[in-house]
Amino acid sequence: MRRFATIKDIASALNISVSTVSRALRDTYDVNASTRQAVLQKATELNYRPNFNAIGLVHNRTHNLGILLPEITNYYFSTLFTGIQEVAYKAGYNLTLFVTGNDAEREVDIVRNLSLSGLDGLLVSVSSQADSDQHFQEVIDNGVPVVFFDRVSENIHTSKVMQDDYNGAFEATVHLIKNGYGKIAHIAGPEGLTFTQARLNGYLDALRKHKLPVKPSWIVHSGFTQQHGEQDLEQLWERREKPDAIFAVNDRKAIGAILALKRKNIRIGKDVGVIGFTNDPVAAIVSPSLSTVAEPAFEIGKLSCELLLKHIHKKRFEPEQVTLPGKLIVRESSSRL
Amino acid sequence: MRRFATIKDIASALNISVSTVSRALRDTYDVNASTRQAVLQKATELNYRPNFNAIGLVHNRTHNLGILLPEITNYYFSTLFTGIQEVAYKAGYNLTLFVTGNDAEREVDIVRNLSLSGLDGLLVSVSSQADSDQHFQEVIDNGVPVVFFDRVSENIHTSKVMQDDYNGAFEATVHLIKNGYGKIAHIAGPEGLTFTQARLNGYLDALRKHKLPVKPSWIVHSGFTQQHGEQDLEQLWERREKPDAIFAVNDRKAIGAILALKRKNIRIGKDVGVIGFTNDPVAAIVSPSLSTVAEPAFEIGKLSCELLLKHIHKKRFEPEQVTLPGKLIVRESSSRL
Structure with a gap:
């Protein structure tokens, strides 16, 4: 027994597509005003309540972390990512993954075009060809915490997680x-x-x-x-x-x-x-x-993400540098x- | 020679941290009203213009695709991801990556908590333990296009890319x-x-x-x-x-x-x-x-993403099913x- 009308009920009541109803409710640019008006009216009439999955309420999973990796098709970086993901998932953060392909130009392009307003923090392992890191300083200057891991930038004063x-x-x-x-x-x-x-x-x-x-x-x-x-x-x-x-x-x-x-x-x-x-x-x-x-790839991923979350939640923080030992x-x- | 003041200029003029200025400009909840007021006033005074990287203007890279994978630490899925990323990067889309770890429960949890309002489309390879796929139907019903690849869901009517x-x-x-x-x-x-x-x-x-x-x-x-x-x-x-x-x-x-x-x-x-x-x-x-x-992992990734972008740009589409051959x-x- 459903207590509220769904998006499907509105669509069939108005004889329009589910997709149009969804767009009208999300107020996207490609729905004309009269359709939107009709949808909103019908939604009120039918006692429509947005589906919980449409607004990410349950775990408040509306936060985002960016991850910048040189590659993903190798064991080390994909394991690092898995460690990051373990922490992020539990804390209710989504991960937007950028892969530079070890291309310094693409790295700068990606970082300069980050939409910082939707980003709570950034985890970075730098590209092997990078000879400048000013683009990372700009992110930090805009108030978005950055944690470097594995391939770190020496010149930027922020937290870093490395192996020994x-x-x-x-x-x-x-x-x-x-x-x-x-x-x-x-x-x-x-x-x-x-x-x-x-x-x-x-x-x-x-x-x-x-x-x-x-x-x-x-x-x-x-x-x-x-x-x-x-x-x-x-x-x-x-x-x-x-x-x-x-x-x-x-x-x-x-x-x-x-x-x-x-x-x-x-x-x-x-x-x-x-x-x-x-x-x-x-x-x-x-x-x-x-x-x-x-x-310790998995551990480095976990620690980097934990450190980033700490920085996100505490405005004034001292950058930390963590070095984990390897094992012969x-x-x-x-x-x- | 800079033509506009930066966030740093505002911070030093007011003797507060760069981070606080950034938060004030982004209007986050944790900056008090008087600080925000002071920042906004100083910003106008100093002719502050938001840094281009803060608003993602250059390539209009503000669109997002979600990717749901069972794992990332193996060659096949990480290569698939790389193929997806090649297409997405060129089209100016960011990729939010969710890894289920082949855990059906986590898959449902992730999908039910997706913030659909910030998602232009979803690429999915299902978890091996999933015995239901209603959660994907709900995403589609909310007007977000879904393309399945590799591990597809038989019961959902949408585009699918597989190998033979x-x-x-x-x-x-x-x-x-x-x-x-x-x-x-x-x-x-x-x-x-x-x-x-x-x-x-x-x-x-x-x-x-x-x-x-x-x-x-x-x-x-x-x-x-x-x-x-x-x-x-x-x-x-x-x-x-x-x-x-x-x-x-x-x-x-x-x-x-x-x-x-x-x-x-x-x-x-x-x-x-x-x-x-x-x-x-x-x-x-x-x-x-x-x-x-x-x-053809890379090809499957590319094709899936191309298909998804096609569906995003054309509201009414017929789902397509593509099967690529393997090679002995x-x-x-x-x-x-």
Whole structure:
């Protein structure tokens, strides 16, 4: 037994479409005045009450957070998103997701065109090509809280959630050294991104601490995909002196390196050790399985969103910087001993 | 040289925070009347003009589409999302993403609480546990166009974009038969979902057409993860008569089956053939590499979004049903001959 008339009842009483009634009730521009008048009159007459789902009353889910990600088709970022979503859903916030495709121009375009009036806060992981971050400062200056995570902007004073890239890279490199590898190359991300720089520094300091040579020709910068990893490995194998181990900035590049080494019939884990960073599920599937540093992606997503909600609810806040530790996971690709 | 005052100028002139000025200009509830009055007066005085990025004028990017996905942390759905995003971005629409986690209750909760007034249209791939779809009918009845993709709802009369699950499954099974496998099992998805039923039917018809036995004990229904694939394989191997090939409803389950078979030291592609469905990048990484039916995920995303935009711009539309073909990709896991 319905206590109120529905939008369908109004439509059939007036012999017009449900869609027209809906538009009239929402007062959109494409319904003429007389139709709207008739709809409103009939709505009153029939004791129409807007359906609860039409106005988002039950959980008051009318708040919005924006999320800016460089990519979504990889394990790390989609897991981050899932962590964010867990917190947002429970707090009654919707998530508007923007994916830049690692394109700095698109990032600026998206941020400059955000409709800030409908946005309670913004979560950002910056594009790898970005060389300016003024567009984020503008968002903050307009009173919308911003939290950076993973790929953070160094120049903007706001809250940031990261994993411990330096120590993770340091530990991964030391692990290779302890397993008897002494000529360790690094296939890195693009230059100029904070987190890839931190991983590079961890790698360099581990070599220095163990008095191993730092050879610039064993450090290759490129993008983040498996294909980049394959290309980087090929480049390294053109060097006069070849390395005997690879520390890759992420698992996808490490897997690219593994595939390229397999094509060369090089025994991975024996002749050449490989370690990645992320703990993508594929690291356990590839053969030999890939040693790596597990990143707390889900946790980073959760924490970033919790921090953003805190900033939204408390006008005056001190930006916080949170760094979560990674975890070394040893598999076949690095266990020479 | 700035021609207009910024929000910062107002803040420093009044000696209050930028955030308070922003809130006053946006007329939020938590700024008291006298502050708001002072801000508005100063804004006029200083010739303040809202920053273009604050009102989304440049590309008129103030439109919103909702997307409901069962998951985002897998290749298929994240690629679908990327296809949707390509079209939406160019057309100036933002995407609000809801992930149900394959939870029917959460799906209903999300849909019933959608703020339809801010939503121009909805793209949906249904949760695997959903046994009702009335909540989608309510959205449509409220005048918001809905397009289903991939996991569609059979009972709702609206546009749908799918891949050809039946023919893909038929082709995959025939491929196994032609490679000399005669005892073919199917590790399926949950019962009651249209697309898993279509893949089951393709498998059954291929067996029948080639006069091969259909054994109910060789058909196992469970979830979509790699772990489910491992469990299904273990179940099959408890049967009195074991199969000599596996057709899996997706690549993740096929990879689970491969890992379980490897633990049993069964030679994949020789003793037992395996074929999946999706063409997840991991299919080429696993060893032996996985034969599969490639799904046009990016294309399905693009087409769904194009169709939705068409429906949004044309009030009276006839729902369309589009089915895109898959493509058989033969790798090591099925090439016995």
